[in-house]
Amino acid sequence: MAKKSVKEVVKEMSFLDHLEDLRWHLIRCVIAILICATAAFLSYKFLFDVVLLGPKKADFVTYDILCQLAQLVHLDDSFCFEELPFRIQSRKVAGQFSAHIWMSITAGFIVAFPYIIYQFWKFISPGLHHTERRHARGFITASSMLFFLGVLFGYYVITPLSINFLGSYQVSKEVFNDFDLSSYTGLVRASVLASGLIFQLPIVIYFLTKIGLVTPEFLKTYRKYALVIILVISAVITPPDIASQVIVAIPVLILYEVSIVIAKWVVRKQRKKEQQLKKTS
Numbered sequence: 238m239a240k241k242s243v244k245e246v247v248k249e250m251s252f253l254d255h256l257e258d259l260r261w262h263l264i265r266c267v268i269a270i271l272i273c274a275t276a277a278f279l280s281y282k283f284l285f286d287v288v289l290l291g292p293k294k295a296d297f298v299t300y301d302i303l304c305q306l307a308q309l310v311h312l313d314d315s316f317c318f319e320e321l322p323f324r325i326q327s328r329k330v331a332g333q334f335s336a337h338i339w340m341s342i343t344a345g346f347i348v349a350f351p352y353i354i355y356q357f358w359k360f361i362s363p364g365l366h367h368t369e370r371r372h373a374r375g376f377i378t379a380s381s382m383l384f385f386l387g388v389l390f391g392y393y394v395i396t397p398l399s400i401n402f403l404g405s406y407q408v409s410k411e412v413f414n415d416f417d418l419s420s421y422t423g424l425v426r427a428s429v430l431a432s433g434l435i436f437q438l439p440i441v442i443y444f445l446t447k448i449g450l451v452t453p454e455f456l457k458t459y460r461k462y463a464l465v466i467i468l469v470i471s472a473v474i475t476p477p478d479i480a481s482q483v484i485v486a487i488p489v490l491i492l493y494e495v496s497i498v499i500a501k502w503v504v505r506k507q508r509k510k511e512q513q514l515k516k517t518s
Contacts, residue, residue: 262356269352274345284340289425292397293404295319299397316401323404323414325421336422343426347388347433351381380440387436390488391429398484399424435489442496446503453500456493463493 277284291297295318303316327333346353354377403424404414445451456463471486 259360262360266349266353266356269349270342270345272345273348274341277344277348278337278341281337281341284344285337288344289340289422290325292392292400292425293321293325293421295321297397299393300401321401321404322407323416325416325418327418329417329419332418336418339426340422343430347385347429350384350433351377354380354384376440380437383436383440384433387433388429390436391432392425394484395428395432396425399428436492438489438492439496439499443499443503446500451500453497453504456497456500460493460497464490467493 292299300316300318307316327336329335358376404416407414442451442456446453467486467489468482471482471489
């Protein structure tokens with residue numbers, strides 16, 4: 238009896254079979270996140286003292302670089318300081334424990350991201366062509382690298398810019414900034430995870446182009462609108478100064494241009510495949 242191909246097996250699977258398959262992939266992802274989160278939970282001193290509270294300290298690498306650049310070009314020296322004028326406190330009974338749990342889960346998700354992408358690929362790969370399944374390693378590597386780059390960008394750029402501005406902002410000298418721990422950790426988590434997901438733009442464009450929802454012409458036509466949206470987003474998530482907005486906007490604009498190049502490459506490959514099919518038919 239001939240052995241069935243992967244596609245034949247997938248075709249014979251019912252809707253409930255696909256849901257069951259998806260459930261097991263999700264369970265594996267959750268287990269991976271919990272394992273990494275447990276390791277982060279046990280390493281709480283490094284997680285909080287070094288990672289989480291790093292952007293609060295004056296000797297944080299981003300502040301040193303921006304301070305030197307500001308002095309070099311004679312700009313505002315707001316990044317040159319000895320201490321940020323705010324304190325972090327926990328005003329709830331379970332505040333520190335809750336922050337510990339959520340930061341551990343966030344760290345677990347970030348560390349386990351390559352495995353999560355691998356499980357996602359395993360779920361969709363049976364429906365792909367054999368030649369497309371061969372690119373699994375490249376897809377997982379590219380997606381993971383972009384995500385980690387986004388996380389680093391969020392941590393070393395967006396987070397310190399936001400903390401420096403919000404921590405130094407005062408409507409009156411009579412009002413002192415005492416930030417709640419949950420508010421501070423929420424800002425760091427949002428900045429890091431949002432940046433990591435935004436950096437997945439080229440991967441998203443690749444798949445949208447593959448299924449025909451996006452074309453290079455579409456991306457070029459709406460480039461100016463994309464520029465406006467990017468600048469608006471940069472203005473929202475960064476302090477209200479041009480330098481900070483430009484620092485955040487440039488990488489996203491580069492990602493958009495890279496997405497256009499990827500869309501062109503996908504369309505070119507599809508056209509070559511169509512021409513080869515016409516020649517053989």
